[in-house]
Amino acid sequence: MSNAPVPPVAERLHDAGIIDEARLAALQAATRAPWWLALLLGFAAWIAATMIMSSFFVPLLAFGSGPVARGVGGLLLAAASAFLFRLRKPFTDQMALAFSLAGQALFVSAFAARFFDLVEGADVLALAALAASVAMAAIPATTLHRSACALIALFSLAWQIGAGTGLALFGVALAGAAVALWLARLAWAAHPQAPLVKAAAHALTLAALVLAPYGHAHSALTALEEALTGYQTGFVLPVYRIGAALVLLATTAWLCRDTPSLRLPALAGALLFALATHPAPGLLVAVAVLLAVFHASHRPWIAMTLVFATLYLGELYYSLQDTLLVKSIALIASGAVLLALRTLLRARARRIA
Template sequence: MSQPINTLKQQLTLASVSLNEPSSTASLPSPWFVRALQAFSGWLAALFLLGFIATGVVFVMESPLVSLVVGSLLMGGAFALLRAARSDVLEHMALAFSLAGQILVAWPAAEMWGVSANLWWVLLALQCALALVMPSQVHRSMSAFLASLALAMALAAHGLEPVAIGLVVLVLTLLWLNECRWPGWISAIQAWGVGLLAGLLVLQGQAYSGQRGWFLDLGVQWIGPWLANWLGIALVALALSGVIHQAFRQHSQPAIAQRLAMYGAVALVAVLSFYMPGFGAGVTVLLLGFAIGHWLLMGSGVLLLLMAVSSYYYWLDVTLLMKSLMLLAMGALLLTLRLALKRWLLNRWLTLNKSVAVGDANEQ
């Protein structure tokens, strides 16, 4: 009497189906606190090593050419280390070496042009190049973050601080909305998006603190401050229109009335952003997070909105009565938009179910 076949593997073997046994088991990801400890160890080791090297090569900072060569070598070594890195310790050590190399490369530019817009444009180009070529998520996020700060400083030298924030919001929106368009670059786009999001939070925090750009009065003013504010608001409104259009396109093509309502809401947000700086950026990031289901973006959008409302509340040029009325109107607007979207989605769901039921009845 033959033994019963109990396992699926035995059944497939008797059916002449070949099985590919895995050569190695998949490794489990390390917990976050272990990775944080490894990152701290990498930075600590890199700082000790850089300090030991700096004690022997102090003359590097005295020669711009030597500083440029040594900085390039450090960035090249960081690139090679990142290509071979298989642990967080080596990855963060390479990041520390790369940042040290960037400082040495920026030193000759600072001596040539001084602390001016030309220096920040050079640093912006350097950070963009590193964000493209460095094979590390952490390094790409850091380069995108530093690129956003360099862009803000470069534009602040010409009185265009609000334009920098609008550009960061627009680029951030375009990256996250087109995340899946290039499958081979998904990880890089996510890293750039996180870095730009961190840069946006820092820039908005600097704007709310009342500190203007470091070098705002050193360059030629391209346009007036009033036009610069509206240009930055227009960039944020363009990003918000893209987010709303993407959200509608996921369900169906919006009708003419819906498009007019969408453009009216964007215009109203733009007007409110003029009196409440940062409100449009917060709404854009929050809706972007809802559109793509990203919790970090949603949390950052809520934080930006809270910062905007808090800053507006302590604005001394407007009375408390006007502030209260403005906040009341804004809350009513948001509740109305929520109700309208809820009814629209309900009508779409009912229409879809009705069409499916009619189709099933016709088939029967």
């Protein structure tokens, strides 16, 4: 049983005779540990996992560093991870996460020609990572582990798609899927498969925010892509910008579905905002995700989305693609649109009150 304090609401329900001792004990067992205690337990678990894996790799290397030995070692670590997750303790959960990630990496490396040769045959490695992450995401585990596995699967799939318009469409699809899941949180929160859906929502959100700069002409992602592959942006920019704008418009329309009087002004404001921020389409994705996670009342993602939006603004400011005048006009126009929408919403709220 957890040593974390029982929530005051549970104590009051027990004192009022609404719940019995068994239910109170169940709530106490399900109570999360304080964040500082969870952080310390996680730090200790990763140190312990590192030491255990170090002692594990020594006899493994004694059998050789060939693909078979690496594959078997990865499967053993994955099995140990699945066993530790069944204990449902903060310490063992973090240790199991370390074992799972190490096992997946070892399994994927078995498909490389040499132990540290992870560049040659990268498509095969991406397929192996996709299969391993999907398999590990299916086992009963924590939301953090499933989110990490889903994120690995998404980026493996992105590697398979490759640079170009397909990756831009994939980034737009990630943003749309993430927004749709958060907007429908009330529908799946009580579903038996809610932990899997929640992990998918986390992974889709992070992947969409990370890939958002891909729609910018000289972002870090596109610069790295052109340096490695020689692929020019081509239709990537208009495809991603249009797709991001459609995601924002669809999100706005869904949120205003019960208020017809507000739907047209909100959609007009979203369209004007999309036109004003076209040099930085990552802001469109960030705003769409922000609206969705705010609707879902998920405070950590609200904060993270604002951080990503700040990074996109910094990227726009330091970009050499547009002149300072164009950047200033874009920022002034987008700010004016947001202030106008805020004034409209406040006026409507006063009329309702």
